[in-house]
Amino acid sequence: MRTRFSLLDTPSPNLQLEANLDNAIAHYFQKRALTLAEIPEYQDLVQRARKIRLDTLNGLPSHLKRFRGVLEGAGVRVIEAKSAEEARRAVFDIAKRHDVKRAVKSKSMLSEEVCLNEFLEESGIEVVETDLGELIVQLAKEKPSHILTPCIHKSQREIAELFSRVFQRDVPDEESAIAELARVFLREKFFSADMGITGVNFGVAETGTLAFVENEGNLRYCALLPRVHVALMGIERIAPDMESLGTLLTVLTLAGTGQRAGAYTTLLSPPEFGRKAPEQDRFFYLILVDNGRSGLLSDPKRRETLACIRCGACLNACVVYRHIGGHAYQAPYMGPIGAILMPGIHPKGTERLGFFSTLCGACREICPVGIDIPGQLLAVREQFFHHAARSPAKGVRYLAFLLASHIGRHPRVVSLARRLVRPMLAIPYIEHVLGWGKARDLPVPASRSFQERFWGDHTDAA
Amino acid sequence: MAERIGFFVPCLIDHFEPDVAIHAIEVLKFAGFVVVVPKNQTCCGQPWFNVGLPKLALPYIERFVDRFGGLELDAVVVPSGSCASFLAKHAPETAKRKPGLYKKIKELSAKIREFSDLAYGKLKDVPLAMPRPTRVFYHNSCHMSRELGVLEPPLALIDQTGGVKREEIPLPLPCCGFGGAFSTLLPFLSYRIGERKLEEIAKTGAEVVISADSGCLMHLSSIAKKRPSNVRFVHLASFLYEALPKP
Numbered sequence: 057m058r059t060r061f062s063l064l065d066t067p068s069p070n071l072q073l074e075a076n077l078d079n080a081i082a083h084y085f086q087k088r089a090l091t092l093a094e095i096p097e098y099q100d101l102v103q104r105a106r107k108i109r110l111d112t113l114n115g116l117p118s119h120l121k122r123f124r125g126v127l128e129g130a131g132v133r134v135i136e137a138k139s140a141e142e143a144r145r146a147v148f149d150i151a152k153r154h155d156v157k158r159a160v161k162s163k164s165m166l167s168e169e170v171c172l173n174e175f176l177e178e179s180g181i182e183v184v185e186t187d188l189g190e191l192i193v194q195l196a197k198e199k200p201s202h203i204l205t206p207c208i209h210k211s212q213r214e215i216a217e218l219f220s221r222v223f224q225r226d227v228p229d230e231e232s233a234i235a236e237l238a239r240v241f242l243r244e245k246f247f248s249a250d251m252g253i254t255g256v257n258f259g260v261a262e263t264g265t266l267a268f269v270e271n272e273g274n275l276r277y278c279a280l281l282p283r284v285h286v287a288l289m290g291i292e293r294i295a296p297d298m299e300s301l302g303t304l305l306t307v308l309t310l311a312g313t314g315q316r317a318g319a320y321t322t323l324l325s326p327p328e329f330g331r332k333a334p335e336q337d338r339f340f341y342l343i344l345v346d347n348g349r350s351g352l353l354s355d356p357k358r359r360e361t362l363a364c365i366r367c368g369a370c371l372n373a374c375v376v377y378r379h380i381g382g383h384a385y386q387a388p389y390m391g392p393i394g395a396i397l398m399p400g401i402h403p404k405g406t407e408r409l410g411f412f413s414t415l416c417g418a419c420r421e422i423c424p425v426g427i428d429i430p431g432q433l434l435a436v437r438e439q440f441f442h443h444a445a446r447s448p449a450k451g452v453r454y455l456a457f458l459l460a461s462h463i464g465r466h467p468r469v470v471s472l473a474r475r476l477v478r479p480m481l482a483i484p485y486i487e488h489v490l491g492w493g494k495a496r497d498l499p500v501p502a503s504r505s506f507q508e509r510f511w512g513d514h515t516d517a518a
Numbered sequence: 519m520a521e522r523i524g525f526f527v528p529c530l531i532d533h534f535e536p537d538v539a540i541h542a543i544e545v546l547k548f549a550g551f552v553v554v555v556p557k558n559q560t561c562c563g564q565p566w567f568n569v570g571l572p573k574l575a576l577p578y579i580e581r582f583v584d585r586f587g588g589l590e591l592d593a594v595v596v597p598s599g600s601c602a603s604f605l606a607k608h609a610p611e612t613a614k615r616k617p618g619l620y621k622k623i624k625e626l627s628a629k630i631r632e633f634s635d636l637a638y639g640k641l642k643d644v645p646l647a648m649p650r651p652t653r654v655f656y657h658n659s660c661h662m663s664r665e666l667g668v669l670e671p672p673l674a675l676i677d678q679t680g681g682v683k684r685e686e687i688p689l690p691l692p693c694c695g696f697g698g699a700f701s702t703l704l705p706f707l708s709y710r711i712g713e714r715k716l717e718e719i720a721k722t723g724a725e726v727v728i729s730a731d732s733g734c735l736m737h738l739s740s741i742a743k744k745r746p747s748n749v750r751f752v753h754l755a756s757f758l759y760e761a762l763p764k765p
Contacts, residue, residue: 470529
């Protein structure tokens with residue numbers, strides 16, 4: 057990833073993308089408003105969920121220890137992966153051990169984060185995405201552009217065209233036709249897969265329960281049909297007990313899709329795992345992935361970012377995301393949460409994401425666990441300038457802001473600058489030199505400032 | 519006794535739209551305040567705070583304290599939502615980086631009042647009226663509503679003004695795309711967000727866009743100049759000045 061801002065900043069907007077995002081997000085807000093109208097206590101739930109998440113993060117090591125203890129006591133194999141590399145390697149080793157040729161996967165942002173698909177496929181293991189949105193993205197040879205709705209950047213017509221091309225038949229622009237085709241295609245994959253790969257929404261420390269939320273039923277197939285199930289879970293996705301799990305699941309679906317609950321909520325507890333005992337030739341593995349999370353956790357100013365429960369609401373609320381879509385972020389996590397999470401877990405080349413925001417605060421307002429995303433964005437921006445001297449692009453920006461700050465702090469210098477700038481605006485094409493004016497007419501400064509008018513031209517230092 | 523208020527002039531108003539400050543002061547005087555304008559004010563420092571260089575905001579906070587401290591003011595009025603939100607909500611935390619500064623700014627910070635918020639208390643029973651019928655759109659400043667929590671006063675002031683019809687768009691809160699440094703780092707995206715906001719506003723048939731944030735106004739009006747449009751962009755202070763009862 058390059059430290060360039062202009063990558064997505066082009067004079068010609070992508071009108072189709074804007075329209076697709078508008079449609080999907082308008083639908084989201086309608087549904088959300090209808091559901092929330094029935095839940096007057098929603099803000100109380102948010103406050104409770106926030107407290108649960110922050111308390112959990114503050115005591116994460118002990119929660120994790122307890123969680124592992126319960127699982128391992130029940131004979132579950134838990135693997136710790138410090139890095140993306142370790143996580144990929146762990147899945148690969150399991151696949152080799154069990155002679156896996158084909159894996160079915162249910163949507164897992166964590167597997168995107170560790171680039172699992174590419175790695176397995178290079179190793180000769182077929183990976184089939186089974187979440188409809190994720191399948192669409194896979195067939196289009198693209199990446200998800202939304203945490204919850206991976207193909208949000210595509211219209212139904214574009215999806216029908218894609219399916220027509222891939223499946224070599226005439227697919228009408230109809231929801232049912234697209235879903236039916238995917239259903240038939242996936243059915244065969246589910247039954248023939250050797251391994252199922254899923255994410256985990258929450259792991260409950262008290263009981264060792266793993267909670268999964270979905271709307272299509274594909275996750276259950278991935279978890280239960282193949283003889284091997286591998287679940288990838290970020291170390292921060294712990295709920296201390298079943299009661300807090302209930303609160304978290306409620307705000308997750310309310311915020312994510314405006315549903316009171318997902319169509320399918322699956323809870324797997326250690327007895328279920330027990331049935332996948334070796335003698336029955338059924339295997340379950342849980343991979344706990346750190347991949348930079350410990351760093352965020354140990355920074356009290358940045359820890360809050362890990363409270364995220366991946367509902368995707370902040371993407372929908374973000375005016376920047378709604379114009380550029382998820383691919384512009386060039387990162388597995390996009391939108392406001394991507395902009396604060398990526399620089400925390402993978403700083404190289406992602407710190408610039410901190411500037412993909414107008415700091416309007418819509419993300420904080422909609423976040424079901426009340427993360428101060430604008431505050432975290434400011435911390436990312438500070439981080440961006442922290443090593444300004446090491447990168448020319450950062451250095452130039454730092455010097456520009458430093459110079460501006462020196463001009464701005466003296467009223468007389470500002471006035472002088474204003475007088476110098478005024479005639480310069482008549483120079484042809486000057487707007488192309490000054491960043492702000494590249495896209496618009498530069499505003500003309502006044503000939504006399506308010507303070508000069510109010511006090512007369514020669515202000516004394518009062 | 520009349521309340522004594524300090525007048526902070528946001529830098530965009532000071533150097534680009536000085537009339538707005540004059541209008542704001544006239545409105546506040548009409549409302550019965552004694553308005554004190556300290557000399558040699560500068561920017562509040564928000565741009566550096568927002569861009570991730572809070573240390574560079576410190577000299578500005580120091581100057582603000584130097585100019586407004588010790589004047590025995592009942593309030594400090596700021597006719598721009600985002601500057602007000604910086605001074606009220608973020609300046610104290612930022613000032614902790616410099617020994618001694620926090621205590622001084624904390625005291626002043628508590629006195630910060632956004633212009634419409636302060637004016638509304640005194641003007642809510644005044645018969646405001648526009649000279650001719652006008653359809654307006656109020657553009658909400660994100661920082662003003664979400665950080666300061668000032669959402670109702672400007673709407674109430676506009677709605678009580680005779681001859682004014684206030685138009686709305688279905689999702690009224692989305693940002694205009696200014697975002698300070700954002701508009702310089704991602705100028706085309708910032709332009710496009712504002713352009714689409716203007717398209718939405720145009721559909722309402724409003725002739726005047728009113729805002730209480732000088733940043734949003736400058737951004738939107740500079741985009742409008744590139745488009746065929748007769749919409750005027752007016753700061754709430756200028757709107758109220760025009761609507762005050764004439765002697």
